[in-house]
Amino acid sequence: MATESTTPLRVRPRIWIGLVIYLAYVAVVFTVQQATGIPYTSLGDSGRDLFLGAGLSLIVGAVLLAITTSLLGWWRPALFERTRAAHRWPIIAPVLMAVALGVNLASTDWASYDGAFFAASIVLLLVGFTEELTTRGLLLVGLRSRLSEVWVWLLTSALFGLMHLINALSGQPLAPTLQQVFLAFGAGTIFYVLRRVTGSLIWAMVLHGFWDFSTFAVGHGAAGTLAGLGPVLEIVAVVVALVGVAFVIRGADERTATP
Template sequence: MTLNATDRYRVRPRVWIGVVIYLAYVAVVFGVQQIFGIPYTDFGKSGINLFLGAGLSLIVSAILLAITTTLLGWWRPALFDRHRSAHKWPIIAPFLMVVALVLNLASTDWGSYDGAFFAASIVLLLVGFTEELTTRGLLIVGLRSRLSEVWVWLLTSALFGLMHLVNALTGQAIGPTVQQVGLAFGAGTIFYILRRVTGSLIWAMVLHGLWDFSTFGLGHGTPGPFFALGGTLEIIAIVVAFIGVAFVIRGADERITATSPTAS
């Protein structure tokens, strides 16, 4: 699906709107998690911990994001680019991440799962919808109303990484949190490339959700022998993404130029 330059929106895209949505998302997730006070490092210990520590906040934020996107009339530009990247080879980075994902799943101690933990893990898939719609969806729409595409990539990936800083406020040590922020910046670049090459955010939502599903699974029980290889492939994918992102940005014409809101 393509988006025409003449498309109109219920609310005109603005940078500040995208930033406010991003900040509100972080605040809602953090606020709901604080209600139960489960430390981030304990999320993977049981199904109830995972649901109350992460799943419930994702359900609430998914509902609020869907309402917000509908009221703004931003579904199409949030989910679809006007044009796909002319350079396709950077899709190698997301492909490597898929391979790492498969290795993660192969290394998961499925015998340690019970029904409650598996159900909570399924809810965790919502993170692909919520975090992608927030950062590489609605935030992108706002930023594209004013900024060049290189800034759109840099800011959305950086803010995606920085949102993980709240994990230090919910029990995770600062060292692992900083490492997580850096890896998330790299993963955000991979998801951005996937959007630009396919022309759709939906594939990034799917990959993101499955990736978090696999990483929390590794923390439950005893990981198998492919655990380290999956982590190594993730780093390689990020390096490839940092090289390839310049190519998917080159020639991008995604600036949103709508000048007035629609009445419907």
């Protein structure tokens, strides 16, 4: 349904504002993670390492993003579309991703979790709020002030993928980091499709948060026999999203309203 807002924005959206917010978020996350001294490759060692190495930066980022969005007055355009996409079938891509998520959770060795590790893992759900609000929220609002929707999709997905390069600076080998960047571009396209089809970023936040939780969970302990199916379904979902994105962009008129 349409979610047109009659309340003027406090700050006129600009491309540079969205880019500054994006860069600031990446810088904050990287700085906090480096300050804890926990390398990326050690996040799965204990609940303490997971919380300090990842969870703490997400908490700090979430607080700063909420303050920034409130000061700008961008909550509504960041979270809601004015009109949903006319074509609904591309929702198949996020549905496939949700099925892959379920496979990951079903393949997880839950016996390997202790209370502290599980609690720290729950904090990881914040990644859906922080990374979606940064890229397909505030950055998207800034880009929509000047650019066509195809560029909005392409840049938000590409910058979402490039965001993961900081993992290489935190100790992850370069080859798997580059693979992560390309997969994140595909996942970003899935989340963009979900926003356009449902008319809200909130569903993308939920799917994103639980997806990262599931991929981390299945890698902890001894994975079940179905674990290999999750990545296959993810690739299929990315392919469907790359085909469907043209249909959800078609006819989009989401230029950000000005004060």
